[in-house]
Amino acid sequence: MADLIQLRGDFVLPMFSENQLIGFIVLGRKLSGDAYFVEDVELLTTITNQAAIAVRNAQLYQQVVLVNEYVENILRTMDSGVVTIDQNGSVVLSNSTAERLTGFPRQVLQTMKVDELPRALAGQLRATLADGEPRLQEEATLPGSGHRRTPLVCSSSALRDNRGGIIGALIVFSDLSNVKALEGEKRRAERLASLGALASGIAHEIKNPLVAIKTFAELLPERFSDSDFRDDFSGVVIKEIDRIDGLVGRLRDLAAPSREGIGPVDIREPILETLSLLRAQFEQSGTKVHRYLPDAPQFVSVVSDQLKQLFLNLFLNAIEAMGQGGDLTVRVRIAERTTGDWITAEVSDTGPGVQDAIKPKIFDPFFTTKSRGSGLGLAICHSITDAHRGSIRAENNIKGQGTTIVVVGYPVIDTMISVAIRPTVTRSSCCSPNSTRAASACARSKIAALGPRLAMRLSWSNFS
Known part of the structure; x- marks a missing residue:
């Protein structure tokens, strides 16, 4: 107000925009010396209103410019690529990182349609624009020059107006090359560490029988005429050589289980056959077996043989874990999932379980807490599940007794099995309507084309 007084104006007109005072227009005396009449006031009021609109528009424009500069600075400094499209699929916005990763100049990017973008980006943007659902941390690859491909992690979300309607989509994507390189280095370091532990374990396991063989071999020239010594020598050498041979065989199973002979197998068969094979051990140890198949x-x-080996290792581990007595429970279930039915096989015992401190090591070759054993049992189980595209992990049981080992994969679709194994619909040259065994064999030949992945949940409380 003091400023207005200093101006010594004869007439002051306030400027309002949206009922807010944004300024004044101060007028001095007319050059003619006349007073301001009503007509003058009406004209000046109209001019003032138009001036207020112009000033407000200038302020809004300045704000838009500042916001655009702010957004541009953010986009320019981002390490991630950004691309936005409108509801028609036209690219509206991109940044320099998107230009670098896609190989398209920014001016070209912002004239493209979504279908012209690299497939890794276009597919996710189209899907988000169609259903409005965000897609977070999805990995993809961008083709580059030559055979180079850039790994990406992409997140997309819908752009909406103030009523919630979809007006476009945005995708943010980052280069994972450095992350993948670090992961590769970590895997290599882990492999080297595993190889070191493996080499140490092999050396230890082979050295013991070799020491015995060497000792007898050194004494043989002096005591060759001793028939008792020769008999002992022969027995010990054969035993120790068999021990080395068995170790080599287990290492072969550990290194690369063969996929030869893969086909449809009724999950009950290897379980029942392995239980039958170990009947004497169960009786000797006083183990009670409970089956739920x-x-x-x-x-x-x-x-099939590898699945038998898997269950054989689990059952033997359970027997050793429980010592004398105890209960071994085998249960097979079908778990319904959105991706189909999953076969679940649980093998439980009443042993002491696995300590949390050593749980991460139980699948390592030659790791064991027993006084006897090579420590290859669980390592071979892990290798077999890997060969069947499964995964395996250990979980302690809630009650504190025993451990759950979970092996995950994909089973045969249950509806297709029920049709394939029905003997009454099996009418081909490979089987007779009156032969259940032939019908089952014919059904297996049909199921073989399905190519499901091993899906089992195995739980037990011990390890080699």
Whole structure:
């Protein structure tokens, strides 16, 4: 107000925009010396209103310019690529990182349609624009020059107006090359560490029988005429050589389980055959076996002998864990998932379980807490599940007794199995309507084309 007084104006007109005072227009005396009449006031009021609109528009424009500069600075300094499209699929906005990663100049990018973008970006943008659902941390690859491909992690979300309607989509993507390189270095370091532990374990396991063989070999020239010594020598050498041979065989199983002979196998068969094989051990140890198996065949695509080896290792571990007495429970279930039915096989015992401190090591070759054993049992189980595209992990049971080992994969679709194994619809040259065994074999030949992945949940409380 003091400033207005200093101006010594004869007439002051306030400027309002949206009922807010944004300024004044101060007028001095007319050059003619006349007073301001009503007509003058009306004209000046109209001019003032138009001036207020112009000033407000200038302020808004300045704000837009500042916001655009702010957004541009953010986009320019981002390490991630950014691309936005409108509801028609036209690219509206991009940044310099998007230009670098895609190989398209920014001016070209912002004239493209979504279908002209690299497939890794276009697919996710189209999907988000269509359903409005965000897609977070999805990995993809961008083709580059030659055979180079850039790994990306992409997140997209819908752009909406103030009523919630979809007006476009945005995708933010980052180069994972450095992350993948670090992961590769970590894997290599872990492999080297595993190889070191493996070499140490092999050396230890082979050295013991070699020491015995060497000792007898050194004494043989002096005591060759001693028949008792020769008999002892022969027995010990053969035993120790068999020990080395067995170790080599287990290492071969650990290194690369063969996929030869893979086909549909009723999950019950290897379980029942392995339990039958170990009947004497169960009786000797006083182990009670409880079986809960499905009435109908449940097929998984596996190498049958390897699945038997898997269960053999688990059952033997359970027997050793419980010592004398105890309960061994085998249960097979079908778990319904959105991706299909999953076969779940649980092998539980009443042993002491696995300590949390050593749980991460139990799948390592030659790791064992027993006074006897090579420490290859669980390592071979891990290798077999890997060969069948499964995964395996250990979890302690809630009650504190025993450990759950979870092996995950994909089973045969249950509806296709039920049709394939029905004997009454099996009418081909490979089987007779009156032969259940032939019908089952014919059904397996049909199921073989499904190519499911091993899906089992195995739980037990011990390890080699």
